Amino acid sequence: ISTAASSLASASMSTDEPIPLNFNENPLGLAPKAQQAVTDALPNAWRYPDAARSELMASIAGNLGLIESQLIYGNGSSEVLKMALDALAQSNSQLVMPDPSYGVIIDYAMARGIPVVKVKLDGDWQTDLAQMQAKVAQHNGPSIVYLCNPNNPTGLVLPQSELNQWLDKASSQLSFIIDEAYVEYVAQAGFVSAVERVKQGQSHIVVCRTFSKIYALAGLRVGYGVAHSELIKAMQAQASIDNANLIGCVAAKASLESSQWLGLSLQSNSQAKALVYQQLSELGLDYLPSETNFIFHKVNGDSGLYMQRMAKAGILVGRPFNHGEGWNRLSIGTPAQMQYFCKTLAKFRELGWV
Ligand code: PLP
Numbered sequence: 001i002s003t004a005a006s007s008l009a010s011a012s013m014s015t016d017e018p019i020p021l022n023f024n025e026n027p028l029g030l031a032p033k034a035q036q037a038v039t040d041a042l043p044n045a046w047r048y049p050d051a052a053r054s055e056l057m058a059s060i061a062g063n064l065g066l067i068e069s070q071l072i073y074g075n076g077s078s079e080v081l082k083m084a085l086d087a088l089a090q091s092n093s094q095l096v097m098p099d100p101s102y103g104v105i106i107d108y109a110m111a112r113g114i115p116v117v118k119v120k121l122d123g124d125w126q127t128d129l130a131q132m133q134a135k136v137a138q139h140n141g142p143s144i145v146y147l148c149n150p151n152n153p154t155g156l157v158l159p160q161s162e163l164n165q166w167l168d169k170a171s172s173q174l175s176f177i178i179d180e181a182y183v184e185y186v187a188q189a190g191f192v193s194a195v196e197r198v199k200q201g202q203s204h205i206v207v208c209r210t211f212s213k214i215y216a217l218a219g220l221r222v223g224y225g226v227a228h229s230e231l232i233k234a235m236q237a238q239a240s241i242d243n244a245n246l247i248g249c250v251a252a253k254a255s256l257e258s259s260q261w262l263g264l265s266l267q268s269n270s271q272a273k274a275l276v277y278q279q280l281s282e283l284g285l286d287y288l289p290s291e292t293n294f295i296f297h298k299v300n301g302d303s304g305l306y307m308q309r310m311a312k313a314g315i316l317v318g319r320p321f322n323h324g325e326g327w328n329r330l331s332i333g334t335p336a337q338m339q340y341f342c343k344t345l346a347k348f349r350e351l352g353w354v
Contacts, residue, residue, distance in 0.1 A: 026216035031258035037250040052249035069229040077210035077223030084206040087234035092141035100321035153329035155290030175204035182292040184214040203228035220248035272338040279342035
């Protein structure tokens with residue numbers, strides 16, 4: 001596996017393709033077993049995906065210690081976010097969310113006419129749970145709270161004990177959509193996934209997970225939701241029929257069985273992050289210690305202009321975020337790619353650009 005990974009890294013450095021450090025993908029690509037599963041399944045792609053989806057869901061349920069009625073398949077976790085919002089929305093619901101955070105749910109809320117209350121991150125870039133609770137208290141009606149843990153674009157996990165206290169209060173008037181797209185990267189001691197809440201029987205919490213990030217299947221669109229069986233039924237009623245694809249299902253199942261490749265992905269991500277941390281420290285550019293495969297860091301200037309200059313240098317980096325003026329989100333590529341990024345950043349310093 002490591003030979004395959006290193007040849008992949010050098011291959012992407014030797015082409016004229018820009019280095020994609022903008023969408024938080026896994027630069028090692030599909031696990032070899034997943035690639036094989038895709039090839040093996042292609043001749044069967046004329047069949048509907050039911051059997052492959054059932055096998056995948058059984059596998060996820062087994063891994064997480066859930067029963068299958070607590071799980072729902074999504075065409076990526078973005079569809080799970082939509083189904084959750086659609087199932088939880090009542091008349092007069094509001095959506096409360098941190099800002100900046102992953103914003104797709106805003107579009108879904110706007111399409112349904114659900115007012116969105118954005119709560120700015122606090123001075124330490126942390127999700128401001130106290131302010132969010134205040135917004136919930138002020139509203140005369142049900143609230144749906146979106147939390148991204150770890151948060152995108154900061155890469156920070158939420159304060160666990162404060163989060164626990166709030167999640168204890170979940171009810172028909174206060175429901176939570178917890179986006180755990182990057183959970184597999186989290187190394188912080190004491191972190192607890194909200195999946196545990198569902199296992200304990202809480203009925204107004206949906207956890208959204210994806211195969212687009214560490215599992216490297218962003219182009220195959222596989223995500224899932226975890227919630228109480230009754231809530232899953234309500235979400236299922238919002239799903240489009242046959243939203244799964246057979247190739248994505250077999251690839252996802254094989255990825256779950258590729259623990260060695262997952263370990264390699266984590267190791268590669270840690271090594272590559274360490275290189276970037278070192279370079280940022282040397283240049284005196286602040287950054288947030290990340291529990292994900294991206295780093296939010298200072299660029300000392302206009303983030304949009306920085307993005308354009310990086311693109312000209314052959315590197316696609318993240319975009320500007322609300323309230324993140326002068327900061328940029330950088331996805332972590334292979335160590336070789338990040339070495340190239342570090343050299344480029346050092347050149348930018350010589351030019352007085354960062
Ligand atoms: N949630 C978060 C926090 C993300 O960053 C992303 C993608 O960048 C998604 C969800 C959507 O992922 P997908 O729909 O590919 O599963």
